[in-house]
Amino acid sequence: xxxxxxxxxxxxxxxxxxxxxxxxxxxxxxxxxxxxxxxxxxxxxxxxxxxxxxxxxxxxxxxxxxxxxxxxxxxxxxxxxxxxxxxxxxxxxxxxxxxxxxxxx
Amino acid sequence: xxxxxxxxxxxxxxxxxxxxxxxxxxxxxxxxxxxxxxxxxxxxxxxxxxxxxxxxxxxxxxxxxxxxxxxxxxxxxxxxxxxxxxxxxxxxxxxxxxxxxxxxxxxxxxxxxxxxxxxxxxxxxxxxxxxxxxxxxxxxxxxxxxxxxxxxxxxxxxxxxxxxxxxxxxxxxxxxxxxxxxxxxxxxxxxxxxxxxxxxxxxxxxxxxxxxxxxxxxxxxxxxxxxxxxxxxxxxxxxxxxxxxxxxxxxxxxxxxxxxxxxxxxxxxxxxxxxxxxxxxxxxxxxxxxxxxxxxxxxxxxxxxxxxxxxxxxxxxxxxxxxx
Numbered sequence: 212x213x214x215x216x217x218x219x220x221x222x223x224x225x226x227x228x229x230x231x232x233x234x235x236x237x238x239x240x241x242x243x244x245x246x247x248x249x250x251x252x253x254x255x256x257x258x259x260x261x262x263x264x265x266x267x268x269x270x271x272x273x274x275x276x277x278x279x280x281x282x283x284x285x286x287x288x289x290x291x292x293x294x295x296x297x298x299x300x301x302x303x304x305x306x307x308x309x310x311x312x313x314x315x316x
Numbered sequence: 317x318x319x320x321x322x323x324x325x326x327x328x329x330x331x332x333x334x335x336x337x338x339x340x341x342x343x344x345x346x347x348x349x350x351x352x353x354x355x356x357x358x359x360x361x362x363x364x365x366x367x368x369x370x371x372x373x374x375x376x377x378x379x380x381x382x383x384x385x386x387x388x389x390x391x392x393x394x395x396x397x398x399x400x401x402x403x404x405x406x407x408x409x410x411x412x413x414x415x416x417x418x419x420x421x422x423x424x425x426x427x428x429x430x431x432x433x434x435x436x437x438x439x440x441x442x443x444x445x446x447x448x449x450x451x452x453x454x455x456x457x458x459x460x461x462x463x464x465x466x467x468x469x470x471x472x473x474x475x476x477x478x479x480x481x482x483x484x485x486x487x488x489x490x491x492x493x494x495x496x497x498x499x500x501x502x503x504x505x506x507x508x509x510x511x512x513x514x515x516x517x518x519x520x521x522x523x524x525x526x527x528x529x530x531x532x533x534x535x536x537x538x539x540x541x542x543x544x545x546x547x548x549x550x551x552x553x554x555x556x557x558x559x560x561x562x563x564x565x566x567x568x569x570x571x572x573x574x575x576x577x578x579x580x581x582x583x584x585x586x587x588x589x590x591x592x593x594x595x596x597x598x599x600x601x602x603x604x605x606x607x608x609x610x611x612x613x614x615x616x617x618x619x620x621x622x623x624x625x626x627x628x629x630x631x632x633x634x635x636x637x638x639x640x
Contacts, residue, residue: 225598229599230555287567298564298567306631
């Protein structure tokens with residue numbers, strides 16, 4: 212656990228279990244996760260940033276409001292709080308290839 | 317971070333079921349038959365005066381948690397007791413016999429087992445000490461249907477079970493019993509169903525031809541049937557993409573997705589994924605390396621309601637498109 216920020220407070224989140232064979236795997240998965248969130252979150256009007264140094268993922272709004280999330284579950288909670296709506300992968304707009312705002316990406 | 321099986325943590329079996337469903341009778345018999353070995357049995361009662369502990373004298377280790385249900389009013393007390401047990405175990409204070417490996421929690425009849433799993437998973441101490449092994453829910457063959465008709469809690473208990481034990485089958489009318497079994501199968505298509513009479517195992521009739529009881533809607537929402545579907549995950553999809561998608565899905569639809577179960581091959585090994593509503597257990601690494609032993613890898617069973625099963629693979633594909 213990091214002595215400054217207390218992350219992670221629990222043993223790895225379930226989403227991290229599949230990539231922990233080696234330290235390289237973990238880092239690669241972390242880059243991959245950051246890339247994924249950078250592709251997904253802008254449609255919600257949000258940004259994602261992981262500096263690979265400090266624990267957690269920084270979820271922010273375009274106006275600068277920011278929250279540090281320890282894991283993916285917290286990312287989606289933060290995204291809901293910051294954007295005021297839930298990112299729903301089963302939303303028809305998402306399924307049809309647009310964003311939840313109705314616009315094409 | 318890797319969770320290889322229980323990894324030294326205590327395995328907790330949660331025994332739930334509605335008031336009077338026969339939880340204690342079943343547990344008493346299981347203890348007699350030595351099904352839980354040297355387990356510590358925790359009995360939770362919503363009432364202030366405990367009774368069940370007197371019935372469970374067979375257990376060599378017993379803790380009683382009266383005055384409040386462990387999933388709501390008595391949650392703090394339950395977590396405190398569990399932390400105490402974990403601390404004693406770490407300090408080696410276990411006075412009787414071997415180190416404690418198994419716990420059985422008999423919940424009060426008013427508990428939602430899902431909420432207890434949630435409480436344990438969110439506790440920063442207990443998550444290192446306890447892993448939930450199985451949720452067993454007792455259903456009364458005589459009153460089960462009536463309870464499910466009128467009590468949303470009774471349905472929630474059934475929905476979260478890994479194993480349903482239908483009790484008092486010797487006293488039930490066969491047609492009624494078949495209807496109950498078909499209803500249980502519809503509510504929780506993923507659970508194993510067993511019968512019991514006076515606590516010991518009993519044969520269940522074949523209910524393939526029986527119709528399920530149409531349960532009235534109690535939530536005010538239009539009734540939505542529970543669907544069990546199997547999602548085939550393309551082996552080309554990496555674990556990070558899949559787990560990111562799944563975590564988003566559970567966040568958005570956690571109230572509707574009751575169970576997620578399956579095996580996913582990953583760089584770390586074959587992961588057994590198990591979720592109850594929003595809470596996913598730390599996945600266990602199964603033996604067998606990357607081999608697809610049972611031929612069921614990459615098949616994720618999703619049980620829930622209010623979604624179109626065809627949307628799951630569509631949504632995952634869409635997610636992969638955006639990610640690539």
